[in-house]
Amino acid sequence: xxxxxxxxxxxxxxxxxxxxxxxxxxxxxxxxxxxxxxxxxxxxxxxxxxxxxxxxxxxxxxxxxxxxxxxxxxxxxxxxxxxxxxxxxxxxxxxxxxxxxxxxxxxxxxxxxxxxxxxxxxxxxxxxxxxxxxxxxxxxxxxxxxxxxxxxxxxxxxxxxxxxxxxxxxxxxxxxxxxxxxxxxxxxxxxxxxxxxxxxxxxxxxxxxxxxxxxxxxxxxxxxxxxxxxxxxxxxxxxxxxxxxxxxxxxxxxxxxxxxxxxxxxxxxxxxxxxxxxxxxxxxxxxxxxxxxxxxxxxxxxxxxxxxxxxxxxxxxxxxxxxxxxxxxxxxxxxxxxxxxxxxxxxxxxxxxxxxxxxxxxxxxxxxxxxxxxxxxxxxxxxxxxxxxxxxxxxxxxxxxxxxxxxxxxxxxxxxxxxxxxxxxxxxxxxxxxxxxxxxxxxxxxxxxxxxxxxxxxxxxxxxxxxxxxxxxxxxxxxxxxxxxxxxxxxxxxxxxxxxxxxxxxxxxxxxxxxxxxxxxxxxxxxxxxxxxxxxxxxxxxxxxxxxxxxxxxxxxxxxxxxxxxxxxxxxxxxxxxxxxxxxxxxxxxxxxxxxxxxxxxxxxxxxxxxxxxxxxxxxxxxxxxxxxxxxxxxxxxxxxxxxxxxxxxxxxxxxxxxxxxxxxxxxxxxxxxxxxxxxxxxxxxxxxxxxxxxxxxxxxxxxxxxxxxxxxxxxxxxx
Numbered sequence: 004x005x006x007x008x009x010x011x012x013x014x015x016x017x018x019x020x021x022x023x024x025x026x027x028x029x030x031x032x033x034x035x036x037x038x039x040x041x042x043x044x045x046x047x048x049x050x051x052x053x054x055x056x057x058x059x060x061x062x063x064x065x066x067x068x069x070x071x072x073x074x075x076x077x078x079x080x081x082x083x084x085x086x087x088x089x090x091x092x093x094x095x096x097x098x099x100x101x102x103x104x105x106x107x108x109x110x111x112x113x114x115x116x117x118x119x120x121x122x123x124x125x126x127x128x129x130x131x132x133x134x135x136x137x138x139x140x141x142x143x144x145x146x147x148x149x150x151x152x153x154x155x156x157x158x159x160x161x162x163x164x165x166x167x168x169x170x171x172x173x174x175x176x177x178x179x180x181x182x183x184x185x186x187x188x189x190x191x192x193x194x195x196x197x198x199x200x201x202x203x204x205x206x207x208x209x210x211x212x213x214x215x216x217x218x219x220x221x222x223x224x225x226x227x228x229x230x231x232x233x234x235x236x237x238x239x240x241x242x243x244x245x246x247x248x249x250x251x252x253x254x255x256x257x258x259x260x261x262x263x264x265x266x267x268x269x270x271x272x273x274x275x276x277x278x279x280x281x282x283x284x285x286x287x288x289x290x291x292x293x294x295x296x297x298x299x300x301x302x303x304x305x306x307x308x309x310x311x312x313x314x315x316x317x318x319x320x321x322x323x324x325x326x327x328x329x330x331x332x333x334x335x336x337x338x339x340x341x342x343x344x345x346x347x348x349x350x351x352x353x354x355x356x357x358x359x360x361x362x363x364x365x366x367x368x369x370x371x372x373x374x375x376x377x378x379x380x381x382x383x384x385x386x387x388x389x390x391x392x393x394x395x396x397x398x399x400x401x402x403x404x405x406x407x408x409x410x411x412x413x414x415x416x417x418x419x420x421x422x423x424x425x426x427x428x429x430x431x432x433x434x435x436x437x438x439x440x441x442x443x444x445x446x447x448x449x450x451x452x453x454x455x456x457x458x459x460x461x462x463x464x465x466x467x468x469x470x471x472x473x474x475x476x477x478x479x480x481x482x483x484x485x486x487x488x489x490x491x492x493x494x495x496x497x498x499x500x501x502x503x504x505x506x507x508x509x510x511x512x513x514x515x516x517x518x519x520x521x522x523x524x525x526x527x528x529x530x531x532x533x534x535x536x537x538x539x540x541x542x543x544x545x546x547x548x549x550x551x552x553x554x555x556x557x558x559x560x561x562x563x564x565x566x567x568x569x570x571x572x573x574x575x576x577x578x579x580x581x582x583x584x585x586x587x588x589x590x591x592x593x594x595x596x597x598x599x600x601x602x603x604x605x606x607x608x609x610x611x612x613x614x615x616x617x618x619x620x621x622x623x624x625x626x627x628x629x630x631x632x633x634x635x636x637x638x639x640x641x642x643x644x645x646x647x648x649x650x651x652x653x654x655x656x657x658x659x660x661x662x663x664x665x666x667x668x669x670x671x672x673x674x675x676x677x678x679x680x681x682x683x684x685x686x687x688x689x690x691x692x693x694x695x696x697x698x699x700x701x702x703x704x705x706x707x708x709x710x711x712x713x714x715x716x717x718x719x720x721x722x723x
Contacts, residue, residue: 338681
């Protein structure tokens, strides 16, 4: 019955008019919506987009938080500037700040190693494994038993899938209604090749973030390396460039208004199928609370940056992320309130309940009861949300995080690999080691101590029944900022984990050695492990209950939408998706209408010479001289910078290639307009727009300003 309902829902997606441009579609679904794709202008056979090893899908990769694509046979990868920001930061010092200056490797030998955690993931296979997991579940399981059974089933599937150099993961769709096993080649040696200066790559900065019109050259280049025998391997000077099976072709002519465009990438997360009470919680608690916390963290880092300019460099990537989230959350709040999202969701739920009641029968009545139970579980989870957030803030500080990771890993190593908790299996150890190594480039003890103090000041306001006994014993009654600050200071002076060699030494240690350590951070982490495990077990039990109830809600939603002839696509979950539409402007408010393209004229209009509107003089001189070297749009009579399209994207799509009707690169998605921010919850085709940097601007900057002709030649772009 469940399988039939899903098939019927997917069949509903055949109706082109039903979904317009809404939807983050899985590649396997595209033939079912072929009519809509063709209607919007796709020239490729939609069936070719289902083959992950063919063109163009075989060239699209994940960076584990961003998207990128191969653009040369020698492993050259193009992505956003802000996606390469971590590599720039990792290689920067206060004396030589590559973020500000930009970077270009004229030869392979000049390329710089990315941070140890950088990865390129090439998706090669997606397989439905719902039956494999469902077979391990029984109706009488408790929440914890259900959670553990699902986790074990996932581990077994992963173990049977992973081979040398490949990483496999089981992705959850529709809240557990279906599961898919995804196999990816994991390339571990990723190097920085080229990025324009921040005055181009982040022109407009956080002022223009999520805004239109935009004039940002948000692009950079990395390169994937493998061992000489072609296998995935950690960084080594002996590694050689990876040779992908496919590379994206470049269309240097770009697009014009109305042209078909699609984005292929790895969107992170959307909440289109969340309940009204979850929207209400986001409005009332999640976003306001996070905004206050992130602003405090930014203020703390800024204060320490004034003390030591090296702090500004070390935390540059982190600050960029905080600023992005800060503005995003503000937009989410405004958008959800403007759309009256809670009322919209409440009506949808009432309509769903009425439809189920009208359908009648024991099955539909059981669905109604399970949906009511789901609402109860979600409400109950709110009771510990402050505690969970406070523990998360404590755990994000780098000294404590490293100590807890080391203590937890040593403990998990005492178990057979399949019994270890997810994230601490043998397959995860290289990632843990990489994080321990890169800490030296992104850590300042004073700043980290201040962030921990802030988190602990929040923590001590929790009700007594939500406090952590082991943490309270360590605090020793400290309840105000000066006392907490003193406790935090003692933690840092008594620990040697700020030293990379020391962290790596403990990475190899066993649980007995860590338990006997006199290092203050390791002692605290080791003491807190039992309490943290108790909390984690309770969370697992809750998640297990939700894993039973959420799919029931989705079963009802899918059947209901199918009855209305409406589309069914899963919420984003960092798996490969395709979204399509057309280049077009937007009219966000009465009397306001925006064109779909910005041009270099806008750079001159915005330029003040002061960051973040400090365009390089060489650029402004060239714009005034009209020195566009043949990259200008003939139709527009000037050089485009960025463009809008009605594409359905979200975070994780950053760096995704914007492809034309024939699958050629015409730009990179890097943002959305302000009105689209709340699109993670509710998509509005009239207002939601994605923002892409135009390929013509990218090529012009590379050729005329930064003289990266070696890369243009490598990509097969005709010489100017």
